[in-house]
Amino acid sequence: MIVTLTLNPAVDKTIEIDSFQINHVNRVSSARLDAGGKGINVSKGVHTLGEKSKAMGILAGKSGQFIKEQLDILKIDNDFLFVGGETRTNIKVVDRINHSNTDINEKGPDIAEPDLAEVICKTLEAVHDGDILVLSGSVPSNIDSNIYGVLIARAKEKGVKTILDADGALLKQGIKAGPYLVKPNIYELERLYNTQITSKEKAIEVAMDIFAYGVELIVISLGEEGSILMTKEETVIVEGIEVDVISTVGAGDSMVAALAVAIHRDYPLEKAIRLATATSAASVMTSGTETGEMNVIEQLEKKVKLISYDNREVVK
Numbered sequence: 308m309i310v311t312l313t314l315n316p317a318v319d320k321t322i323e324i325d326s327f328q329i330n331h332v333n334r335v336s337s338a339r340l341d342a343g344g345k346g347i348n349v350s351k352g353v354h355t356l357g358e359k360s361k362a363m364g365i366l367a368g369k370s371g372q373f374i375k376e377q378l379d380i381l382k383i384d385n386d387f388l389f390v391g392g393e394t395r396t397n398i399k400v401v402d403r404i405n406h407s408n409t410d411i412n413e414k415g416p417d418i419a420e421p422d423l424a425e426v427i428c429k430t431l432e433a434v435h436d437g438d439i440l441v442l443s444g445s446v447p448s449n450i451d452s453n454i455y456g457v458l459i460a461r462a463k464e465k466g467v468k469t470i471l472d473a474d475g476a477l478l479k480q481g482i483k484a485g486p487y488l489v490k491p492n493i494y495e496l497e498r499l500y501n502t503q504i505t506s507k508e509k510a511i512e513v514a515m516d517i518f519a520y521g522v523e524l525i526v527i528s529l530g531e532e533g534s535i536l537m538t539k540e541e542t543v544i545v546e547g548i549e550v551d552v553i554s555t556v557g558a559g560d561s562m563v564a565a566l567a568v569a570i571h572r573d574y575p576l577e578k579a580i581r582l583a584t585a586t587s588a589a590s591v592m593t594s595g596t597e598t599g600e601m602n603v604i605e606q607l608e609k610k611v612k613l614i615s616y617d618n619r620e621v622v623k
């Protein structure tokens with residue numbers, strides 16, 4: 308079973324504006340609402356890839372109800388704790404003329420200590436030996452930044468593989484607990500090591516340190532430029548696939564979904580990264596945070612190009 312935890316979900320309101328300009332009146336050409344938040348998007352991706360997942364976390368108010376209804380419509384198993392307040396709404400401005408995607412994310416409601424304790428308890432009860440727990444996205448601002456670290460340590464004790472996709476202190480503290488897989492994007496990696504990363508070689512060099520904490524797999528996502536997959540023993544550079552871009556929101560979540568499925572199915576690394584690259588590229592071809600279609604993913608898998616690194620030199 309793949310369990311996802313979203314402690315700060317969102318209704319994603321994607322609005323398309325041609326030639327979006329600040330300090331001007333902008334006219335919206337289309338708008339859509341999606342159930343969002345990183346873990347929820349991962350559950351949607353896992354569902355598209357034909358595996359079962361359980362979406363867990365915290366929801367609140369009418370927006371929370373909307374998210375639950377959307378998951379129910381998609382027949383994605385979910386078990387959220389409903390708390391007081393209102394789940395946030397995040398605005399995604401897509402400008403297809405200037406090829407820009409702008410995220411305006413609300414902070415989200417705080418969570419009371421007993422509610423947090425309950426959701427942690429529920430989540431740990433839901434995972435068992437051999438399961439995968441995906442921890443991704445921001446958390447309510449009143450929660451200790453070691454929350455993912457705590458969950459990773461407790462999940463590991465139960466024989467659960469954890470996947471961490473977070474930023475800032477959540478990522479830093481989470482890594483120290485040794486998750487099975489981490490998926491930083493290049494900006495997250497830069498913030499983690501407080502350094503500028505201007506090349507793939509530098510990214511590889513910087514990320515090597517993460518293995519010291521017991522992490523098994525690192526996937527550095529590079530947007531349209533592809534990604535880098537690293538284990539202690541080998542590094543694979545994955546070229547980006549050229550696709551028609553509709554919305555890049557949630558591309559990273561689709562990638563995490565495919566990686567979770569690949570780990571669940573015990574895929575070899577090469578097959579795993581092919582699926583992850585194709586699934587994430589397919590997701591940018593869809594509106595909002597919709598996941599790509601399976602037939603598109605299968606076609607894109609054939610286009611994935613891998614370059615192996617051995618001791619940081621290209622060998623094939």
Ligand SMILES: Nc1ncnc2c1ncn2[C@@H]1O[C@H](COP(=O)(O)OP(=O)(O)OP(=O)(O)O)[C@@H](O)[C@H]1O
Nearest residue numbers: 492528529530531533534556557558559560587588
């Ligand atoms: N424009 C694009 N064209 C093709 N593939 C893309 C594009 N953008 C992203 N991808 C695919 O999606 C993966 C993840 O993208 P990205 O690095 O933007 O993740 P992210 O920053 O975590 O995204 P988000 O937080 O929006 O989910 C990339 O490694 C790549 O495989």
Ligand SMILES: O=P(O)(O)OC[C@@]1(O)O[C@H](CO)[C@@H](O)[C@@H]1O
Nearest residue numbers: 317343344345397412444445557
């Ligand atoms: O504010 P966070 O939790 O970092 O990110 C939230 C978010 O931007 O991430 C998803 C895309 O990855 C969206 O569904 C959602 O709005």
